[in-house]
Amino acid sequence: AARPPYPPTGGLANTQPLPAGEVEQNSTTSQSEAGVMGHSSTGRAEGGRAGVRFIDAIKEGLFQSMEQHANLVLMGQDIAEYGGAFKITEGFVETFGKARVRNTPLCESAIVGAALGLSLEGFKSMMEMQFADFATVGFNQIVNNLAKIHYRWGQNADVVIRMPTGGGVGAGPFHSQSNEAWFVHTPGLKVVYPSTPYDAKGLLIAAINDPNPVLYFEHKALYRSVSGGVPEGYYEVEIGKARLVQQGEDISILTYGAGVHWATDYAAANTAISFDILDLRTLLPLDYEAIAASVKRTGKVLLLHEDTMIGGIGGEIAAWIVENCFEYLDAPVMRCASLDTPVPFNIELEKAFLAKSRLGEMVEKLLQY
Known part of the structure; x- marks a missing residue:
């Protein structure tokens, strides 16, 4: 049967993966990415479609998670109509509605706090930290509240924070830092960092399914410069396995x-x-x-x-x-x-x-x- 158009129209989305040819029409690739990072352009082919870009694998994992979990809410700066700084959530608000794809103020502490509040009320939430560098503004909420609430009160912090990270794109000292070690030092968090499209999709789905707070680091310079095989279906890559x-x-x-x-x-x-x-x-x-x-x-x-x-x-x-x-x-x-x-x-x-x-x-x- 022919695949329905993406994004599906009206109500909740049909349980269909993104078409293989879907691309971010309104996004651009920094010409410095390949030159500075100097990495290969292909990843492993695990079955399914070949040549899926890193950024599209993330988008697909997030989209399928929205279909899988009716209680999953996305939050971040300009992630709704605009689709986020990197266009990963472009089209989501038309499919899932503004109640589940929410623009937020420029206040990372408030966004992380709201995500935790949603968890306390039985929701899952994913917050897009526009750049991983900006986690400093929400640091207390992450390392004290998210990381410790289950230990202290037995409450879930069913929150994923997507962390666009890393250099190689000529973005300077406030948009290029690698700060994963800050959070590895914090008991109560999980920290994942994929390098291939296959793992990007599978680890994001696993992070969203996990009831613990997970920081999901995604390297900006890999978004459109690395591609590889990614199955169309909904799958997990186990957290904690190299x-x-x-x-x-x-x-x-x-x-x-x-x-x-x-x-x-x-x-x-x-x-x-x-x-x-x-x-x-x-x-x-x-x-x-x-x-x-x-x-x-x-x-x-x-x-x-x-x-x-x-x-x-x-x-x-x-x-x-x-x-x-x-x-x-x-x-x-x-x-x-x-x-x-x-x-x-x-x-x-x-x-x-x-x-x-x-x-x-x-x-x-x-x-x-």
Whole structure:
């Protein structure tokens, strides 16, 4: 049968996935994305349609979740008629109505607080943090109220916060930060960070289904520069499980987000080195079993992340490896991270800032140990 048009008209949406060819007509791609990030354009094909963009996978996961949960409410700045800063919710208000797709004031603390209030009244809610940097304005609501309300009062915080994150788009220091480590340090939260379209859709659906508060980090530079296979149906990727990207014997690279693409591109260009690449996917809780297995396969470990070095999650993982896998190590655990400075506006400076610019140097250092 022919697929109905998207978005469906009238009342609640029909349970149909987005058409494969659906695109954001009113959105544009920053020309700096591919140049600064320097990653491959394709992801794994898990079945279903090939060539689905990262941004479309997120949109599809959110749309199908709205169909699945009649009590799911979306909130954020300009997410209704305008479709959000990145057009992910474009068309949603026509399908699901203003009661479920709500524009909000420019007050992140109020939005997160309202999301928690909805949860207390039996709703699910998804809040779009327009940029992950702006989480500072809602920090108290996230780390004190969302994270602790179940521990303290036995109440659910059935809230997902979408966090557009990362650099590589020439957006400067207030729209490019990688701040995932702030929240990994907070018991009571879950933190996920997909790198492929398949995982982007599956992890978003899993986050919305999870009754705990989940911070869902989505890298802006991957939105329209990475594509891959994504099933049409409604599916979950389990929270707390890493993905073995490729198995190797010389060096383990433990990474997530854009770092996965940096690592796989480097491995493809340096085939004489056997890389074991692990995509963490979930940062809280970590998949320690998968981390230990990778360490045992190679004995040499490089932690790669876009976040700055000091206080990044790489330091925590390195400490855990030393405490629990020391006998399997043939070299010190090393980290490759971005510089401990604000994110530069200038594209060339931003390239030098990002961890990718030092990946080759760190690999050689580890190999020669």
